[in-house]
Amino acid sequence: MPLTKLLQRLEYLDRLIRFKNTGTPTELAAKLGVSERTLYRLLEELREDLQMPIAYDLDSQTYFYLEEGKLVIGFQRKLSLDEMANIKGGVSLGKYFKNLTQLTGHGSAPNYLCTVKQIYHF
Numbered sequence: 001m002p003l004t005k006l007l008q009r010l011e012y013l014d015r016l017i018r019f020k021n022t023g024t025p026t027e028l029a030a031k032l033g034v035s036e037r038t039l040y041r042l043l044e045e046l047r048e049d050l051q052m053p054i055a056y057d058l059d060s061q062t063y064f065y066l067e068e069g070k071l072v073i074g075f076q077r078k079l080s081l082d083e084m085a086n087i088k089g090g091v092s093l094g095k096y097f098k099n100l101t102q103l104t105g106h107g108s109a110p111n112y113l114c115t116v117k118q119i120y121h122f
Contacts, residue, residue, distance in 0.1 A: 009032055010073065011071065012032065018070055022063040
């Protein structure tokens with residue numbers, strides 16, 4: 001099977017699981033264009049090799065993730081130090097809070113933003 005077709009199939013499967021719209025294993029296999037046996041092997045590989053928390057709900061007749069998340073496929077290029085230094089974005093807290101020093105006890109706005117970054121692991 002061509003790699004692009006496999007990746008598209010995996011992304012489609014992930015979307016069906018996230019939206020709890022897979023249907024029964026027979027229905028899901030048909031949606032993916034594979035046999036039930038192939039579907040079971042694929043699900044087992046995703047659980048075992050990628051540690052994806054996939055389960056099946058008999059009442060709803062759908063697969064679902066046991067925890068929130070999604071499959072991410074792609075290439076992430078590591079940024080150089082110059083590229084990281086030039087990243088701009090975010091929200092200025094100054095327009096929301098008149099005196100950050102008084103509210104946070106962390107001094108200036110940049111220090112407060114650093115504290116937020118540490119808490120939220122940006």
